[in-house]
Amino acid sequence: MLGFLFRRAVLALLVCLTVLVVAFSLTRLSGDLAVSIGGPNATSEDIATIRKNYGLDRPLPVQFFDWAANAASGDLGRSYLYHAPVSGLIKERLPITLALGMSGLTIALLTAIPLGIVSAMREGSVLDRVIGLVALLGQAMPSFWLGLVLVIWFGLKLQWLPISGIDTWDGFILPGIVLAFSAIPALLRLTRAGMIEALSSDYIRTARAKGLSTASIVLKHALRNAAMPVVSVAAVQLGFMLGGSIVIETVFALHGIGYLAWESISKNDFPVVQAVVLLLAMIYTALTLVADMMNAVLDPRLRAG
Amino acid sequence: MTKPVLDIVNLRTGFSDGTAAVRGISLQVARGETHCLVGESGCGKSVSALSVMNLLPRGARRSADVMRFQDHDLTRLSERDMARLRGDKMAMIFQEPMTSLNPAYTIGSQMAEVYERHRGASRAAALDRAAQLLSRVGITAPGLRLAQYPHQLSGGLRQRVMIAMALMCEPELLIADEPTTALDVTVQAQILRLLQALQAELGLALLLITHDLGIVARMAQRVSVMYAGEVVEHGSAAALFAAPTHPYTRGLLGCIPIPGKTPRDEPLGSIPGTVPRIGQGFAGCAFRDRCAHAAPACGGTIPDQAVTPAHTVRCTMALP
Numbered sequence: 107m108l109g110f111l112f113r114r115a116v117l118a119l120l121v122c123l124t125v126l127v128v129a130f131s132l133t134r135l136s137g138d139l140a141v142s143i144g145g146p147n148a149t150s151e152d153i154a155t156i157r158k159n160y161g162l163d164r165p166l167p168v169q170f171f172d173w174a175a176n177a178a179s180g181d182l183g184r185s186y187l188y189h190a191p192v193s194g195l196i197k198e199r200l201p202i203t204l205a206l207g208m209s210g211l212t213i214a215l216l217t218a219i220p221l222g223i224v225s226a227m228r229e230g231s232v233l234d235r236v237i238g239l240v241a242l243l244g245q246a247m248p249s250f251w252l253g254l255v256l257v258i259w260f261g262l263k264l265q266w267l268p269i270s271g272i273d274t275w276d277g278f279i280l281p282g283i284v285l286a287f288s289a290i291p292a293l294l295r296l297t298r299a300g301m302i303e304a305l306s307s308d309y310i311r312t313a314r315a316k317g318l319s320t321a322s323i324v325l326k327h328a329l330r331n332a333a334m335p336v337v338s339v340a341a342v343q344l345g346f347m348l349g350g351s352i353v354i355e356t357v358f359a360l361h362g363i364g365y366l367a368w369e370s371i372s373k374n375d376f377p378v379v380q381a382v383v384l385l386l387a388m389i390y391t392a393l394t395l396v397a398d399m400m401n402a403v404l405d406p407r408l409r410a411g
Numbered sequence: 412m413t414k415p416v417l418d419i420v421n422l423r424t425g426f427s428d429g430t431a432a433v434r435g436i437s438l439q440v441a442r443g444e445t446h447c448l449v450g451e452s453g454c455g456k457s458v459s460a461l462s463v464m465n466l467l468p469r470g471a472r473r474s475a476d477v478m479r480f481q482d483h484d485l486t487r488l489s490e491r492d493m494a495r496l497r498g499d500k501m502a503m504i505f506q507e508p509m510t511s512l513n514p515a516y517t518i519g520s521q522m523a524e525v526y527e528r529h530r531g532a533s534r535a536a537a538l539d540r541a542a543q544l545l546s547r548v549g550i551t552a553p554g555l556r557l558a559q560y561p562h563q564l565s566g567g568l569r570q571r572v573m574i575a576m577a578l579m580c581e582p583e584l585l586i587a588d589e590p591t592t593a594l595d596v597t598v599q600a601q602i603l604r605l606l607q608a609l610q611a612e613l614g615l616a617l618l619l620i621t622h623d624l625g626i627v628a629r630m631a632q633r634v635s636v637m638y639a640g641e642v643v644e645h646g647s648a649a650a651l652f653a654a655p656t657h658p659y660t661r662g663l664l665g666c667i668p669i670p671g672k673t674p675r676d677e678p679l680g681s682i683p684g685t686v687p688r689i690g691q692g693f694a695g696c697a698f699r700d701r702c703a704h705a706a707p708a709c710g711g712t713i714p715d716q717a718v719t720p721a722h723t724v725r726c727t728m729a730l731p
Contacts, residue, residue: 308510317498
């Protein structure tokens with residue numbers, strides 16, 4: 107078990123280092139940073155000054171190691187746009203995105219797993235087909251459109267929920283639902299496929315031969331074996347939600363990491379871009395690590411390997 | 412004869428695609444008796460057993476004139492009431508010990524839950540009982556085994572665990588579906604000896620499904636030979652081995668080499684042709700295409716004929 111964790115942790119570290127290099131290279135490839143910082147009215151002298159002040163005249167490897175060393179010690183540089191430390195910006199924005207992602211994932215799991223189980227138990231029935239169709243529709247619906255529709259119905263017409271902002275906890279419900287919709291189809295189909303396979307297995311026949319209750323057969327014996335791919339994909343989906351909630355953050359006026367990323371990319375605020383990419387990469391690898399650990403808890407055979 | 416533990420008359424099981432897998436079999440198993448159900452793959456042995464347990468796959472239907480276990484009419488019981496009997500009064504072990512245990516739970520947890528479910532026992536009491544049964548089936552260090560997972564055990568050990576698990580609630584009837592087919596020959600012998608010993612000790616009614624006539628000779632008091640969903644010959648093991656009457660039974664026995672009796676250089680007996688697809692069913696004898704004695708009468712309905720009062724055969728040759 108410890109060896110397993112150690113191998114995964116080393117792998118995760120290597121992934122983060124690779125992302126670090128890629129993120130740095132990409133920002134440098136996207137044009138002359140000094141020119142974009144200077145703006146359209148800057149003279150060539152201004153640009154030369156900027157280049158010198160920001161250290162952009164140094165060789166690229168030197169710039170990289172300088173930045174990496176600072177990042178390792180927690181200093182992610184200063185934003186040109188906000189004239190504030192990047193780490194402060196992230197600290198301020200991250201909780202919003204995390205709360206949004208968690209509510210999205212929670213809603214997605216609470217919907218997808220029960221529906222997937224029911225679908226698997228009634229495989230081929232009308233109910234199964236209806237659930238499959240709803241999942242398909244969910245996947246086909248663009249999130250900005252769904253977000254606006256929900257705002258119009260539940261925010262404006264029924265006035266049940268706030269339409270934007272997060273002054274109270276229920277502000278997370280509508281954006282959470284929209285985020286969840288994109289994750290539900292994959293999770294639902296995985297749950298269904300896994301449960302169909304598990305329910306037709308020999309050990310389920312044994313469980314039935316033992317006279318166990320349907321609840322115990324389905325929820326204890328089958329679900330645990332069907333859960334592993336669902337856990338892995340749920341981790342990836344949460345990563346998507348945290349990194350890709352730009353549209354939803356915009357629709358619901360939530361100033362999270364997604365919004366920050368979009369803003370900094372469009373204004374070429376490269377210290378922020380680099381830091382956000384690095385942060386998301388770390389979140390992704392951490393989530394994958396957590397999923398691997400959860401799977402090792404679920405399946406004793408993985409612990410041995 | 413005292414009232415049998417399991418009494419089946421005219422059991423029919425069909426699948427949703429129209430296949431008539433079991434076409435009217437009758438059999439009885441008495442307390443302390445081993446009844447062997449013999450036949451080739453696909454003849455309906457396992458489906459018959461699953462029909463008794465009500466463990467058939469979805470879409471399959473069973474019906475019978477009589478299907479009685481103790482005082483329970485199994486044709487009338489709801490699935491809920493069947494579940495109450497299964498694992499408690501009637502238990503079953505399967506051919507595939509490698510996949511029949513849940514990989515995600517410990518042996519102890521899987522054994523204990525049967526006792527918790529049917530006896531309302533606490534986890535501690537159930538684990539005690541499980542440890543007791545593991546030693547009874549010849550597993551050393553039961554305490555250690557209870558904490559292990561199925562993948563840490565060999566096939567023979569897993570089948571012992573399955574047997575111990577089936578005996579948790581002291582069932583009256585044990586159905587063993589090819590319990591040794593997937594095991595090494597030496598382990599096979601151990602498992603069979605164990606089943607015999609347990610049967611003698613607990614007075615189990617044992618319905619043993621096998622394709623191996625060596626096992627039948629060793630274990631059975633009664634034998635039913637199945638072919639294409641029907642019982643073609645039935646009788647005491649002694650009568651059946653002494654005077655096999657149905658051509659199929661004779662063919663099966665002819666396939667077994669007997670040391671000292673079967674001549675060395677002669678080819679071993681075999682039954683020509685292949686097992687027919689059962690499909691919707693047959694008119695007349697299903698074996699007649701492979702039978703050396705086939706006659707026009709074989710296409711009609713053939714009633715069971717008594718060779719002796721306890722030995723019946725379904726064949727035109729036995730007609731008076």
